[in-house]
Amino acid sequence: MIEIGRLEASDRGEWEKLFAGYNEFYGRELTAEMADRAWSEFQADTRMHALGAKLDGALVGLAHFLVHPSTTSADCCYLQDLFTAPAARGMGAARALIAAVTDRARARGCARVYWSTRTSNTTARRLYDRVAEDRGFMLYQIGLEP
Numbered sequence: 105m106i107e108i109g110r111l112e113a114s115d116r117g118e119w120e121k122l123f124a125g126y127n128e129f130y131g132r133e134l135t136a137e138m139a140d141r142a143w144s145e146f147q148a149d150t151r152m153h154a155l156g157a158k159l160d161g162a163l164v165g166l167a168h169f170l171v172h173p174s175t176t177s178a179d180c181c182y183l184q185d186l187f188t189a190p191a192a193r194g195m196g197a198a199r200a201l202i203a204a205v206t207d208r209a210r211a212r213g214c215a216r217v218y219w220s221t222r223t224s225n226t227t228a229r230r231l232y233d234r235v236a237e238d239r240g241f242m243l244y245q246i247g248l249e250p
Contacts, residue, residue: 106197107158108204111146111166115156118163119143126166126187130222142168155204157188157197164192167201171212181209183219186228198228202235 111119120139127134146154146168157165168185183205188197202217209217217236220243221228232238 105159106164106195106200108155108200109158110149111154111156111163113147115163116143119154119156119166122163122166122187122189123185125189126185129187152184153208155201155208157192157201159192159195159197164189164195165197165201167205169205169208169217171209171214174215177215179212179214181205181212181214181217183217186219193227198231199235202231 120134120143123139123142124134142152142154145152152168152170154169155167156163157167165188166185167183169181169183171179171181174180183202186198186201188201206217219232221232223229
């Protein structure tokens with residue numbers, strides 16, 4: 105059975121492996137500095153938040169999210185990162201994480217939860233199409249890092 109909860113200090117090593125796998129999927133490298141900053145933010149649980157999915161006590165999935173204001177509605181929740189260990193895919197971890205983030209957002213009075221993924225990420229999109237509405241928006245980005 106999948107259990108969802110906040111990440112504990114003892115989850116750091118497994119979380120970092122999962123987060124590195126997520127970044128590798130998107131062609132990025134997770135540096136120690138980025139991991140330390142994110143972990144610190146998640147432990148503070150004020151600006152950025154994290155939930156973990158555990159199966160038989162082992163961390164098999166992660167969800168990173170934040171709440172931000174909106175010009176046209178109540179606050180919104182952005183689900184920035186969602187990742188499940190390859191061996192645990194299809195067991196309900198991602199669905200449970202999305203539901204838990206949605207519950208947290210609802211409790212905070214958010215108007216919506218939203219996220220993005222690559223159009224080529226067909227495996228994840230099969231789930232997303234069942235639990236959310238594709239509103240037809242495209243994501244554009246201007247990178248500012250040196």
